[in-house]
Amino acid sequence: MSTQNNIRSAQRGTTEAPWVRYTLTGIALVFMFLFLVLPLAAVFTEALRKGWDAYAEALREPDAWSAIRLTFLTALVAVPLNLVFGVAAAWCIAKYEFKGKSFLTTLIDLPFSVSPVVAGLIYVLVFGAQGWFGPWLAEHDIKIVFAVPGIILATIFVTFPFIARELIPLMQAQGNDEEQAAQVLGATGWQTFWYVTLPNIQWGLIYGVILCNARAMGEFGAVSVVSGHIRGQTNTMPLHVEILYNEYQSVAAFAVASLLALLALVTLAIKSMAEWRMERELKALAELPPERPTPALGATAGSAH
Amino acid sequence: MSIQIRNVNKHFGSFQALRDVNLDIASGELLALLGPSGCGKTTLLRIIAGLETPDTGSIHFSGEDTTDLHVRERNVGFVFQHYALFRHMSVFENVAFGLRVKPRGERPSEAQIKQKVTDLLKLVQLDWLADRYPSQLSGGQRQRIALARALAVEPQVLLLDEPFGALDAKVRKELRRWLRRLHDELHVTSIFVTHDQEEALEVADRVVLMNKGVVEQCGSPQDVWDHPASPFVYGFLGDVNLFHGRAHEGLLHLDGVAIHTPEHAGAQNAQAFAYVRPHDLDVQRYTPGASGIVAKLSRAIVVGPIARLELLPVENNHPAGHDPLIEAQIPALQFRELGFKEGETLVVSPRKARVFLQPQAS
Numbered sequence: 001m002s003t004q005n006n007i008r009s010a011q012r013g014t015t016e017a018p019w020v021r022y023t024l025t026g027i028a029l030v031f032m033f034l035f036l037v038l039p040l041a042a043v044f045t046e047a048l049r050k051g052w053d054a055y056a057e058a059l060r061e062p063d064a065w066s067a068i069r070l071t072f073l074t075a076l077v078a079v080p081l082n083l084v085f086g087v088a089a090a091w092c093i094a095k096y097e098f099k100g101k102s103f104l105t106t107l108i109d110l111p112f113s114v115s116p117v118v119a120g121l122i123y124v125l126v127f128g129a130q131g132w133f134g135p136w137l138a139e140h141d142i143k144i145v146f147a148v149p150g151i152i153l154a155t156i157f158v159t160f161p162f163i164a165r166e167l168i169p170l171m172q173a174q175g176n177d178e179e180q181a182a183q184v185l186g187a188t189g190w191q192t193f194w195y196v197t198l199p200n201i202q203w204g205l206i207y208g209v210i211l212c213n214a215r216a217m218g219e220f221g222a223v224s225v226v227s228g229h230i231r232g233q234t235n236t237m238p239l240h241v242e243i244l245y246n247e248y249q250s251v252a253a254f255a256v257a258s259l260l261a262l263l264a265l266v267t268l269a270i271k272s273m274a275e276w277r278m279e280r281e282l283k284a285l286a287e288l289p290p291e292r293p294t295p296a297l298g299a300t301a302g303s304a305h
Numbered sequence: 306m307s308i309q310i311r312n313v314n315k316h317f318g319s320f321q322a323l324r325d326v327n328l329d330i331a332s333g334e335l336l337a338l339l340g341p342s343g344c345g346k347t348t349l350l351r352i353i354a355g356l357e358t359p360d361t362g363s364i365h366f367s368g369e370d371t372t373d374l375h376v377r378e379r380n381v382g383f384v385f386q387h388y389a390l391f392r393h394m395s396v397f398e399n400v401a402f403g404l405r406v407k408p409r410g411e412r413p414s415e416a417q418i419k420q421k422v423t424d425l426l427k428l429v430q431l432d433w434l435a436d437r438y439p440s441q442l443s444g445g446q447r448q449r450i451a452l453a454r455a456l457a458v459e460p461q462v463l464l465l466d467e468p469f470g471a472l473d474a475k476v477r478k479e480l481r482r483w484l485r486r487l488h489d490e491l492h493v494t495s496i497f498v499t500h501d502q503e504e505a506l507e508v509a510d511r512v513v514l515m516n517k518g519v520v521e522q523c524g525s526p527q528d529v530w531d532h533p534a535s536p537f538v539y540g541f542l543g544d545v546n547l548f549h550g551r552a553h554e555g556l557l558h559l560d561g562v563a564i565h566t567p568e569h570a571g572a573q574n575a576q577a578f579a580y581v582r583p584h585d586l587d588v589q590r591y592t593p594g595a596s597g598i599v600a601k602l603s604r605a606i607v608v609g610p611i612a613r614l615e616l617l618p619v620e621n622n623h624p625a626g627h628d629p630l631i632e633a634q635i636p637a638l639q640f641r642e643l644g645f646k647e648g649e650t651l652v653v654s655p656r657k658a659r660v661f662l663q664p665q666a667s
Contacts, residue, residue: 177389180356183376184383185403185458194405199393 043260043261046254057257066232067240067256069150074223074236075216078155082212086163087205091197093164095179108164111157119157120225123150146228151236151253154222159215166208167201174200207274214267306367306461306494308353309334310424315348315518322348323359324518333368333492339499340539346498347386347466347519349390353496354464355379366461382455382493386467387521388447390439396450397435400425403458425453428487434479445476452484457492466498469504502542506530514538536661539580546586548598548658552577557660560620562597566660576663585657587631588614590643597654599636600631602647605640610641616653 001237015021048055058064092098093105111119125131127144137144144150178200180194198205220238227234237256245254308330315323322345330336338346351357353364355376363372371379391399402421404413423580426432429449439447448468455463468484485508488495499505505512506526513523514537522534533539540547543617550559553574557564557579564579566572591599600616607613616631631653645651 031666115360121606177387178391179393180376180455181383181385181389182402184354184356184381185406185454186377186380187406188377191406195402196391 040261041255043190043258046250047258049056049254050251054251055255055258058249058252059080059259061252062090063232063235064185064240064244064252064256067235068259070151070235071237072150074152074155075213077133077264078159078216079209079213081156082163083205083209085160086167086212089164090167090171093168095176105168108161108239110161111159112161116158116219116221120154120222122157123153125223127153145226146230146234147187148234150226151223151234154226155216155219158219158222159212162212162215163205166204166211170201170204171197203274205270207278208269209269210274214263217263308462308494308496309365309368311363311365312348312355313349313364315345315357320537321518323352325518326362326518328513328520328523330494330496331385332494334494335488335508335510336496337505337512338515339505339512339541340515342500344493344515346500346515349515350464350466350498353415353462354381354383356383373486380458380461382458382460382463384448384451384455384465384468386470388439388451390447390451390454393440394438395435396426396431396437396439399439399450399522400454400457400506403454404412421457425457425652428456429453442474444472448472448480448652452487456493460493462493463493465495467499468497469499469501471611477504483510485588506542514541516541533659536553536578536580539659543667544632545580546583546633548579548581548655550577550579550660551575552660557658559575560598560618560652564655564658564660566658569660569662572662577660578663579655579658579660581655581658582633583613583632585632585644586632586656587654587656588616588635588643588645589652589654590645591650591652595652597652598631600651600653602649602651603630604647605645606649607637607640610637612637614640614645614651616651620652 016024032247038169047058057066089104092103095106124145126133127137127150128134129145131145144153178196179192182196187195217236218238219236223236224239224242227236227239229235229239229243231243237260241253241257241260244250244256263300308328310328310330312324313323313326324345326345328349340346348357352359355371355374359372363370363500363538365371392404394402401418401543404418404421407413422435424434425656426435429452431446431449431453434442434446434450438452442450452465452468454518465484469480472480481504484497489554497508506529509526512526514521514529516537522529522538524532529538530542533542539545548559550557552558552566552569552575554572555565555567555570557566557569557577559579566577569575569577589595589597599618599619602614603617604615605612606615611634612631614635616633618629618630618631633653
């Protein structure tokens, strides 16, 4: 009884009064409802305002369908490339010491700090008709800007920090020991990576890929600059949504937008799962059984001689 | 397999980790590399393994130069300080790893792998843990799994980096004995690194003492304990008292006492210092005219069979900054018979001392 009272009085000393707690929680909930839940719900209600048939019709429309396909194509190229780059960059930054390492780390962050519009303009400047390589590209009949390659390039640029950023702290925390142990045991570099490094970073990697994919599909600014907005050819889903909306085709616009919102929800679900798995693994590492000699060791040690 | 280390130097930036190290390790020997942290012992071990490359010098396995051989091809077993078990693999898979990554031609069959891993787990007395994951094991168990994993590839040399460093005192002691027995069974050339002199002296056939990247002394545990080659070795292997004095024609003159030092018979009034182990000090009650260092008993710690006495010399002319405290150890029984009290004035005289001459400032 008395200990319970003690605990209660100790709690009274360290926590806020109930009305403060409820007010703060209330503000947070109202805010989340207004700015997150309501818009999300609005997207789906608007999309389905004229029923399922109109919704399906809007997605089956050739230009919309081409935008969906282009978006998936872009992600399909950009994400694997960034996966390879991200793992390679994280590997060398986390596991090796070399000159210019901090410079490379800063460089990886560059796309985060640059406005997407600037990122798009860079490619127009380099590959556009008036750009550095413009005349040469025109001569050889290669189209980059205002074509699919430009969209993919801009997307790669914008999304390239995601995977590397996710892996660097994880790999730094894990250190080199396991890789070295594998090497001493005779594993080749490839075997070490495949059997030791990759399983250790798999959840971080999945998390990074998911984030990278979400951004690759949702990118608007940089892609908008390099795409040229050619319907049915160089429109991705976010660009298509904008065009439809400007033309007052709100059901069609929200139908395509709902796909993006759905993507966000799936991303969120996978992300939570990956995070949960990672946390569980870290917790398992933290909850080590205490050091104690096992009775079995003592017994067998005694009888061995 | 024997190992020869020739003129090995290693720098990390401007820090010289190893300085012209030469060492011969006999086949089947259990050798301890002993020294304080930062003395280069782990670097030397990693160079032998091939995890680091020496700046200059060479490593030979049975006379064959392996300096440029990749760690993969050296066929060594290495037990890391923090075990470095593969955390996503079960204990069984950890031990099997070295067999599974062998080139297809040399790889044993699944049945052979199973047999071998089971045998190794039995050897380290942990076959009942085969399906567990490293995170579910205690420190001592992980240590033994790391050892089993290293032994799976039948290494020519077994290298252990601070093998008991992360374990508590009781587990340590058991594992120590166990490692010694295991070595007697397997007879694989083994080198382990430690900063614990007791561990090195108890387990190893031969001890190599290192300090600041240099090998100070190597010899059997008895040998290095009885005949320390340098002040560093004397100070590192157990507690010591340091006395400053003058050596003159075979006698070292301290405050109120002279010690015979036949090995410095030629010394003429040279600065010298004597190392005396606490149990090599005689302690008597002060009587006028008694020979010895007069000191006041400031504290007596009597726990168990030994009485540890902390004494403050009455005449303190030690160099500034030097701790003048003298520590003596006498049997607790004798302490009670003599009935010393804290605050009493006593006389301390060394029974046995090791005298080193101060290197002449040139």
